[in-house]
Amino acid sequence: MELIIKILQFFLCFTILVGIHELGHFIMARVFRIRVEKFYIFFDPWFSLFKFRRGNTEYGLGWLPLGGYVKIAGMIDESMDKEYQQREVQPWEFRAKPAWQRFLVMIAGVVMNVLLAITIYIGICYTWGETYFPNDEARWGYNFNEAGHRMGFRDGDRFVSIDGEKVDDISMLLNQLLITESDREVVVLRDGKQVTLHLTLDELIDMRREKGYENLFTLRMPFLIDSVAAPTAAALQRGDEIVAIDGVHDATYTEYRRYLQSKAGDTVSVTVLRGGERIAGLGIPISAEGTLGVFADPQPFELRTQHYTFWQAIPAGIHKTGKVIASYWEQLKLIVQPKTKMYEELGGFIAIGSIFPGSWDWQDFWLKTAFLSIILAVMNILPIPGLDGGHAIFTFWEMISGRKVSDRVLEAAQYVGLIIILFLLLYANGNDVYRFFIK
Template sequence: MDILIKVLQLFLAFTLLVGIHEFGHFIMARIFRIRVEKFYIFFDPWFSLFKFRRGHTEYGLGWLPLGGYVKIAGMIDESMDKEQMKRPVQPWEFRAKPAWQRFLVMIAGVVMNVLLAVAIYCGVSYAWGESYFSNDDARWGYNFSDEGKALGFRDGDRIVAIDGVPAENVSKIISDLVITEGDRTVTVQRGGEEVALRLPLDELIALRKSKGYEHLMTLRIPFLIDSVDLAGTGAAAGLRRGDEIVAVDGERGLDFPQYAERIRRSAGDTVRLGVLRGGTELPLTATVSDEGLLGVYVGSPYTLRTREFTFWESIPAGIRKTGNVISSYWDQLRMIVQPKTKMYEEVGGFIAIGSIFPSVWDWQDFWLKTAFLSIILAIMNILPIPGLDGGHAIFTFWEMLTGRKVSDRVLEGAQYVGLAIILFLLLYANGNDIYRFFIK
């Protein structure tokens, strides 16, 4: 059932993204009175699931969910329909229009995907606000996994900055650490002092490949007393709500689970406590019950901060979010082509994309993931690879600059090269999926 929910979310998101993208090409072509012969969501080699014709356009749903397409009259595209190019140019064809109109038709799909992301982020900001854990609240620091300690972190370290940039959002710290093209310098607060840790690129690459970042660090839970059982031994010792236990029998620097375990080991005996109250540490002695308890209850000091937006505030918030995600993903894409980062080994296909969706249906998460995928689709399509929108656009842009149109023969050859590149990327990405999930 979990897999089915993931698949349904992926299918719904992909259908929406492909439909919006192709609608961009379609509507811009129609604005310039260019005839669109086919409008398909998903590919339809040999047959389609259903189709109908309205006017000059055949609308349909293909069976191969690797994308979609619009077949624009008079354009050399993935259909490789050479016969139409041999016929006399008609006024309603793509090739009959000025270069600036053809350029706009080519980039319209990318623009629609970006606008969709903006619309989604605006809607999410208005409906749910922006929730985050502030690093300012993490004054007790973090506990680190073995992988984190191997990098030089210690339990209780509080990350202050990464390469000199202050760490603000807890959920972004991990990605800021591991998505890099070079060594990282992390400033941590340790024992009241700031310490600089140098994290080599090769160790960060190994952390990414092993997915050791998934549990790299967790917020430390302090022994912060939320309430006291008046019949318990803690009340008799003088413990109060708001007290923080910072030492047990001389042991310091632990968090609540570790202090609680230390107290349990003294069941039926007494313990010496260091209690922080109003900024002053008090020494108290408490008797531990036979069950290993003090009769106090601990509360979490962490709250999920939520910034709410009015309708009008959500619009610039959505635009900023889109810009930040585009910038972040572009940086990742740039690092993929740099051999030293080895991020190309982590490229994934449909299995990797589907795995980002949760196994339960959460509309907020669904829309956030859909917006992110819409940006990925936009960026991937604008790359100057023949066969993609960016490849078509760059030839048209060259014509706009020079006044010389690229010959059909060159366009046809570039289309074959582009299709070969796209096929290779598809096989490589999905081959990585198969290797990681079924073989490795």
């Protein structure tokens, strides 16, 4: 059932993104009275799942879920249809329009994807607000996995800054740490003192390749007493923080629980912090089940939520979109730099589908849809022939030079672009197959 929900979310998201993107081209073409011959969600080689015609446009749903397209009259596109070149130029054709109009038609899909992301983020800010975990709530520090220990982190460290930038929102910490083409300087608070860790690019690359960033750090859970349940623990009070049991000190709740189980039926010496005062030597009998006779506070941390009115949500949504675009653009720049080896982390449809949860959560769905809409916009604006950015760059050249690029050059560029796109699709999806089924 979880797999079905993931698949449903993926296809709903993909349909929305492709539909909105192609709608942008469609609307702008119609604004300039350019005929749109086809409007398709997904591709339709050989046949389509269904189609109907209204006016001069055929609308349909293809069977190959790799995108979608609009076929604009008088333009070289993915269909490689060149029949129009044998005819007289018609006033309703793409090629008959001035360069600035053709340029706007080309970038309209990207603009629509950015506007979709803005709209979604505005809706999320207004409906749910922005909830995040602030770094200053991690008063007991973090535990680190093996990759973190190799880089010099110690359990109990608290983040202070990365390359001089203060750490606040923990959800953004990995981006601050990993999106880099150079070494990182991380300052942590350790035993009350600031310690600087110098992380080399090679270390960060190795961590990414080994997926050491997964669970790189987890919050240290303290043993805070929520209530006293047994008379034998009457010396303890609500709000006490257990900081030592016998010789075990500065441990996590799980570590203390493990030690208590080993002392079942015995008596231990407990040290607590109470109102800022350290109280030691509290002798507490341990039950036969290895329990202290208290209930621990299950949630000693507080998430922060920034709420917005409708009018406040508009600039907040625009700002959020800008931050995500800037972050993804930085990642994209790193992918094309061989020394970062981030190209090894490219993923295809399986990787995209795997980001959706196994249960339906509308807030999460819309967050991922907005993020993928930005990815689609950024990827399409790249100056690769065959993509919107490739078409736009030729039109922009015509606008500034006054010379139109010949159909023969456009046709050759389209073939080159299709080869590049096919290679990227095969490489990204090949990475998926290797990661999920072979490695």
